[in-house]
Amino acid sequence: MRNKILTFTAVFLVWLILTGSLHPVSALVGIAISVLAGLFFSDMLFRDPAPPFPARTYLGRTWWFLTLIPVFLIQAFLAAVHVSRYAYKVRPTFSPGVVRVPTRLSRVTAITILANLITLTPGTLTLDYDPDDGMYTIHWFDVTIEEPEQASRKIIGAFEKRMERIFQ
Numbered sequence: 001m002r003n004k005i006l007t008f009t010a011v012f013l014v015w016l017i018l019t020g021s022l023h024p025v026s027a028l029v030g031i032a033i034s035v036l037a038g039l040f041f042s043d044m045l046f047r048d049p050a051p052p053f054p055a056r057t058y059l060g061r062t063w064w065f066l067t068l069i070p071v072f073l074i075q076a077f078l079a080a081v082h083v084s085r086y087a088y089k090v091r092p093t094f095s096p097g098v099v100r101v102p103t104r105l106s107r108v109t110a111i112t113i114l115a116n117l118i119t120l121t122p123g124t125l126t127l128d129y130d131p132d133d134g135m136y137t138i139h140w141f142d143v144t145i146e147e148p149e150q151a152s153r154k155i156i157g158a159f160e161k162r163m164e165r166i167f168q
Contacts, residue, residue, distance in 0.1 A: 003043065003045070006042070006045075007034075007042040008034045008037070008038035009034075010045070011033065011037040011038065012031065016030065061165070064165035064166045068166070071158050072159065075121055076120065076122060079121045079122040079124070080122040082123060082142070083122045094142040096141055096142065097139075097140060097146075098127065098137060098138065098139050099138055099143060099145075099146060099148070099151045100137055101135060101136045101138055101148060101155055101156060102133075102135050103134055103135070103136060103152070103156065104160065105163055105164065106134075107167045109167060110166070110167035111129060113163065114136075114159055114160065114163050115136065118138060118155065118159075122141075123141035123142065124138055124139065124141065124155060126138055127139055136156075138155060140155070
């Protein structure tokens, strides 16, 4: 019941701020919407708190996240240079293809973020992820390695270690 009242209050305050009016009709519509939101969505807004992490865990995850950012930027820059070399060649010789790359990540959030990092890196595109065998299907601009473990180290090696530390 407490969560429903908190949800009602929060939604009604947002309603008042967005409408900027205390007109009776506007207030009644806001109350009606807030009651419905409180009844149906309070469990989505307020959940039981998770057990607290020690500060050391937060600091460690924050450190690994902060190291992920420059690693991604460097990898994206190097990949962009690699791809742009082929754009300016008279007769480019590259071999695009699809490779399957295994990952050790198990959490859905980490798997999704890693797939996005792969796609944001020039020359690679995540096509699929198979949760049964834990493998990404990736289109690679210049396939130089077809063996899955070596391709994994080449494509996602720099990201995967940090993602494991962040989402362990």
